[in-house]
Amino acid sequence: MTATLHQFERNFEDAPRAAAKTGRKPLISLKGVGLSFGSHEVLQDINVDIGEGEFVCVIGPSGCGKTTLLRILSGLIQASRGTVSYRGKAQTEPASDIAIVFQDYANALLPWRTASQNISLALEAAATPRAERKDRIAHLLEKVGLSKHADKYPSEMSGGMQQRLQIARCLAQNPSVILMDEPFGALDAMTRQKLQDEILAIVSESNVTAFFVTHDLEEAIYLADRVIALEPNPGRIAELIDVPLARPRNQLTTREEPEFLALRRKLFDFVLRYE
Ligand SMILES: Nc1ncnc2c1ncn2[C@@H]1O[C@H](COP(=O)(O)OP(=O)(O)OP(=O)(O)O)[C@@H](O)[C@H]1O
Ligand SMILES: [Mg+2]
Incomplete structure (x- = not known):
């Protein structure tokens, strides 16, 4: 327990540096972003720059504010505190070049x-x-x-x-940005893997910036350049984790790489804290 907590504190301290070292031009910038519904504080002090062409995945326990964060990025809802900027300007309404893919394709x-x-x-x-x-x-x-x-x-x-x-x-x-809220959550494992590869190909061909919410930790690592781990009550960034795995990724070999397995362990340790 002590070791896990120690590890957590160390990772938490790493977060600001991880934000700064991607070296990409920031497209979306969140500074001190918080959101409350009435007296319920859902998101607190979110600070992250998302670079142009970056693939960012978001994980965290149910109810920690992943969908709410995605809706703030889309301009569909406004933050209660802090600033959200898109291409250097305050994001006050939905931008026509930001597209959203929902889990519920039927609707x-x-x-x-x-x-x-x-x-x-x-x-x-x-x-x-x-x-x-x-x-x-x-x-x-x-x-x-x-x-x-x-x-x-x-x-x-x-x-x-x-x-x-x-x-x-x-x-x-x-779109310049695609926001995806658990888009493959309702699909079987094989279809899911195919779509993961398709979305990676689409994103890399068109240099789109992707923000992808998922419950599937391996999916997050497989897709992302960086994973945001949100902790709950209120939702805040616990860790910003770089994924230095080579691209193009491969469903078999990438998932067998020691770095993939180490990241998988790290994310599982993270979510187990909230079970
Ligand atoms: N429109 C709203 N009015 C009041 N509370 C809301 C509203 N939308 C979300 N919430 C609350 O905000 C919190 C975060 O919700 P959100 O849907 O962002 O979580 P999530 O991480 O996406 O969860 P899940 O993994 O289950 O999809 C929850 O406590 C939810 O009840
Ligand atoms: Mg959600």
Whole structure:
């Protein structure tokens, strides 16, 4: 117990340095961010810079404020304290180049529209000229491996396919940032791994910045450049953990690397404190 606490204190002290050493240009910057719902303090003193093109994962026990933090980044809700800046400006409303992928793909898609039409919706919202839409839709469907399913309705697609479609619809926004809230949480292990690789490929091709909430510690390590470990009551950053694993990552070899296993142990030790 003492050793674990000691380790925790050491890691906690490391946090500010970890924030500064990524060497990327900050795209999103949170300084002293806190949020309360009435008298309930949900988030406290969140300080982190997210670099352009960085893949940041967030883990922490249920109710610690992961989704709330994501909503603050999106501009959907405002922090009660501190500042959130995006591209150096205060984030006071949702930005059109920040896209969100939800866990609940069934509710995120329009059931009366086909796959193509669901993507078209995002292009219509972005005022993409009609003449360009067809090619863009075909390209986006191809990117997420759904070219053969363009005319299917969501109810005719598997969970993995529906989540791919939601991702394609987000990409139609041409986002600079993708915020994902447990996007693969409802999928089986194999589909999940495939989608992890697909999202990594998409992010690296387009230099998108990714902020990804997950309960799955191995998923967090597999995807991330950095993992934010949130502790609860109130939600605050306990650790900012660098993931120095080489890219591209590989579902077999990356997960066998000693560094991967060490990080896995570290994150398990962290969450076990709150069980
Ligand atoms: N709109 C709201 N009004 C009041 N309280 C809220 C609201 N949204 C969230 N909360 C509270 O804020 C806390 C953090 O919620 P949040 O959904 O961010 O947690 P989480 O880490 O995403 O949990 P989970 O892992 O279960 O998804 C919880 O105590 C929740 O009850
Ligand atoms: Mg949540």
